[in-house]
Amino acid sequence: MKGHTPHSVKDVMTHTVVAVGLDARFKEVVAAMNRWQVTAVPVLEGEGRVVGVISEGDLLLKEELRDEDATMVGQRARLTDYAKAGAVTARDLMSSPAVTISASSSLPAAAHLMVHRRVKRLPVVDERGILKGIVSRIDLLKVFLRKDEELADEVKQEVIERLFPVSHQSIGVKVVQGRVTISGTVRDASLIPVAERLAGAVEGVVDVHCDLRGPTIAAPT
Template structure:
């Protein structure tokens, strides 16, 4: 069984209206002890994400340009106006959530697997993903912490998921035990391919921390394709 975003996401989400002023956004993040929040338009559609980093742009540039009588050299000022840093520079003058947010938002859906969600976070370098419905409206939020929940699934739940997916003709011959997320497969099956499929399936069950494959076989039907590491 694949754990989906809807299984681990947070449904009560702290969100920000796109017209919310800087002070309101900062206060909301502080009061709710969150580092970022989705930004919504009038129809509750996600139009961006705003984080502490976005808010700090204002203080960063303010200090850089006006603090301690320091004025950066011309080359530095020009660099801030290049395409690479123009977004950050513009944010430093923002007054509302729409001005300050990162857009477009990287979002996901409820039926996306947590594995795919994790890859999406890694690809875009973000710590959270707003979860939206077919109309782009906010229904939840998934964070890196939520993804970690997959690895604290109950051992018996993991065991049942492994058992359900074992090759039909080999299931009765394979014993499955799970301790702290570590799956151990033992027993003997007829074909090497059955043992290989069982191991591959077990590794892909959400929540599996490691696999100990001790299954043996009597007929190495895939000897011509992969090296032999076991067998009877």
């Protein structure tokens, strides 16, 4: 990944997506997942509009509930699961409506949506709901693959040089395994916490150790 933060979903998403139509049969969905080694597939209608998602969990209900009695007391809360267990096409297997996201959304927004909605991946759609890609939890972690040199350059250019245009040359930035160390003396000590916060916000940074100091004031004689 190149360029400065903030990155968006379009920078990390997978553009080639395995998807199925509403009328895809149960075994066709399983075969598609197995062939392409994916754990979920979007369900499309028309010209590619995402209407749902089928996950491995949706498919496993057929096996999990095979010997259960859906009429037993206490099982009413799982009526949706029993319906999926008896489904034979994507139309009835899928979870709908699909939880989707736009390509221009930020990575924190995607992460928040995944956690809040308890999903492991998000179909990426345009303003019409047409499938453009997919982003998974591992995709969001790609920012942590950025090289230390790239992170150091961004911290220097986007944080240090902007906050300390006069004293930036006396400030050192070192990055090892994503951990940033900033050291040196600055004229305005009030900006030190700001520098630490902004450096930590650079995508790919794991931790920040800020060793900046304000100007030394000579004691009166």
